[in-house]
Amino acid sequence: MISVVRRPRSTPEDGSMSEDDEAPQSTDLARDRLALERERLKFERQKLSIEVLQKRRDSIQAKRKPFGSALANPLTLAIAGGFISLMTTIISGYYNAAENRRAEAQKADLARISSQDTLQADLIKKFTEGPRPVVRENLKFLLEVGLLPTYANQVRSYLERNPEAAPQANYSGIQGEDDAIALGQLAKADPLVSASRSVGLLSFGSMSVCTAFLVAADRAITAGHCIIPQDGTAQLVVNGRTLAVQSARKIFDNRAEGDYAVLALGGNTEGLVGLSLASQAPAVGDRLKLLMYRGGVDVPLAVQSPRCHVVSVVPPLLSHGCDTGPGTAGAPILSEDGRFVVGIHAGRNQDGTGFGTLASVVLLNRASP
Numbered sequence: 001m002i003s004v005v006r007r008p009r010s011t012p013e014d015g016s017m018s019e020d021d022e023a024p025q026s027t028d029l030a031r032d033r034l035a036l037e038r039e040r041l042k043f044e045r046q047k048l049s050i051e052v053l054q055k056r057r058d059s060i061q062a063k064r065k066p067f068g069s070a071l072a073n074p075l076t077l078a079i080a081g082g083f084i085s086l087m088t089t090i091i092s093g094y095y096n097a098a099e100n101r102r103a104e105a106q107k108a109d110l111a112r113i114s115s116q117d118t119l120q121a122d123l124i125k126k127f128t129e130g131p132r133p134v135v136r137e138n139l140k141f142l143l144e145v146g147l148l149p150t151y152a153n154q155v156r157s158y159l160e161r162n163p164e165a166a167p168q169a170n171y172s173g174i175q176g177e178d179d180a181i182a183l184g185q186l187a188k189a190d191p192l193v194s195a196s197r198s199v200g201l202l203s204f205g206s207m208s209v210c211t212a213f214l215v216a217a218d219r220a221i222t223a224g225h226c227i228i229p230q231d232g233t234a235q236l237v238v239n240g241r242t243l244a245v246q247s248a249r250k251i252f253d254n255r256a257e258g259d260y261a262v263l264a265l266g267g268n269t270e271g272l273v274g275l276s277l278a279s280q281a282p283a284v285g286d287r288l289k290l291l292m293y294r295g296g297v298d299v300p301l302a303v304q305s306p307r308c309h310v311v312s313v314v315p316p317l318l319s320h321g322c323d324t325g326p327g328t329a330g331a332p333i334l335s336e337d338g339r340f341v342v343g344i345h346a347g348r349n350q351d352g353t354g355f356g357t358l359a360s361v362v363l364l365n366r367a368s369p
Contacts, residue, residue, distance in 0.1 A: 120148050124155070161207055162228060173294075173325035175352055179305035180294065180323055191338030192289055192302045198275045199300055199332060200238025201293040202245075202263075204228055211293045211331040212236055212263060213341070214274040220263040221362065222330030223346045224253035227261045236265060237298065243267040251365065258316040258357035259346035260330075275332055277359040278340035282318065286310045289338055290322045290345065292331035311353050316361040318343050319353045 123142055139155055142148050148155055174180075183196055198214040202222055210226035220236055227250045234245035243265040252258040282288070288310060290303040308322035320333060324345055333343035333356055343356040 117150055120150050123147055124151065162209075173328065173348055173354070174323045175307065175321065178323055179303050179307060180292070180301040180325075181303075183300055183302055186302060192291060192304065192334075195275060195332075195334065195338050196291050196300045196302070197239045198273055199291045199293070200236045200243075201296070201298055202226060202236050202330065203234070203296075205233040207296075209296075210327060210329045211291075211345075212238075213291070213330070213332040214238060214272055215277065215341075216274040217269040217272040218265045219274065220265060221344055222261055222263065223344060223356075224250045224259045224261045225346070226330050236263065239272060241268055241272070243269065251362075252316075252357070255317060255355075258361050260344045260357045260362055275334075275341050276339065277363050278335065278342045279360055279363055281313050281315065281358050281360050282310045282335065282342045284310050284312060286342075287336040288320055288322055288342070289334040289336065290320075290324070290331055291334065292324060292328040292345070294325040295327045297327075313358070316357055317346075317355050318358055319349060319355050320345075322354055324348070324354050 124139070136159060139159060143152055143156055146152075183193060186193055200212055200214070200220070202210045202212040202220075209228070210222050212220045212222035212226075214220050220238075227248045234248065236243045236245060244267050245263050246266045247264040248261055250261040252260065286309060287306070288304075288308045290308060292301055292303070293299070294301055303322045303324075305323075308320065311319040311321055313319075318333075320343070322333070322345075324331065329346055331345040332341040333345055334340065335342050341359045343358055344362070345354060345356040347355060349355050
């Protein structure tokens with residue numbers, strides 16, 4: 001039997017491997033490289049999956065909060081702010097312009113109404129100058145032609161309720177500050193307080209028209225133009241009592257002869273006292289006092305200021321500087337000491353002073369109802 005003896009492979013002296021040794025080593029390297037590549041690809045897939053998941057999550061959040069995302073953008077904020085400012089300016093300008101137009105229209109309407117009222121008042125003032133019958137015809141004319149639309153009802157009612165009366169121009173009756181004071185401001189010992197118990201408010205029906213004063217328990221005097229046709233309802237309220245006017249005689253109703261009337265009274269006149277009429281006319285400059293019921297108010301007023309004095313005396317009238325007012329015709333004009341009636345107030349002159357009939361003229365005529 002022949003034995004085969006294998007010889008060990010000899011190693012080259014330079015230490016290099018032979019071709020037989022290189023083949024297994026190359027295979028191992030390739031295997032390692034393949035394993036690394038697989039790991040790298042796996043890592044890349046994981047990274048890509050994470051990135052896709054993150055983008056999907058960001059996309060969902062962006063869809064859920066689009067406004068918040070927009071606000072996070074400075075450019076978007078600037079555009080939105082500018083748009084809001086522009087719209088605010090436009091809207092504010094529109095409403096301001098509308099309010100200005102509305103205010104101007106209201107101002108124009110008020111100016112037009114004011115000018116119309118002023119024109120009507122001027123017409124009334126102008127057409128109430130002159131004698132009483134002329135004044136009434138003037139007012140009727142203004143009503144008929146429609147020049148008093150604002151005051152037509154009031155003027156027509158006045159003319160119907162006062163068939164013989166008419167307003168007079170410059171009859172406000174107050175010059176400067178009002179000198180009239182309430183009797184309660186006077187001392188109880190003042191002569192005007194006792195004299196006021198003889199002064200009353202004259203009315204016809206429900207309409208208060210004038211002032212009147214007692215000259216006896218059952219007699220009174222007032223202005224002549226205050227008397228209107230009797231309907232059985234005329235009365236005088238004096239010292240807390242209501243007295244019926246049984247008869248009234250208009251003595252005169254003009255400047256040439258005087259303006260006064262005498263009333264006969266019925267009812268409880270017990271204890272009432274009349275005022276005394278002066279037999280002589282006062283002198284120019286004499287101080288006066290006056291008691292009156294103004295504007296139909298049932299509260300007597302007194303005037304005793306320095307301006308309340310005799311301005312002129314031209315019988316049968318005297319002129320005075322005392323403040324009066326609507327409803328005061330028929331008021332007693334008293335001497336400074338309050339003891340005598342020197343005149344019966346009737347109205348106002350064109351210069352603003354008051355005028356009335358001298359009490360001495362009334363005595364001279366010996367008038368009685």
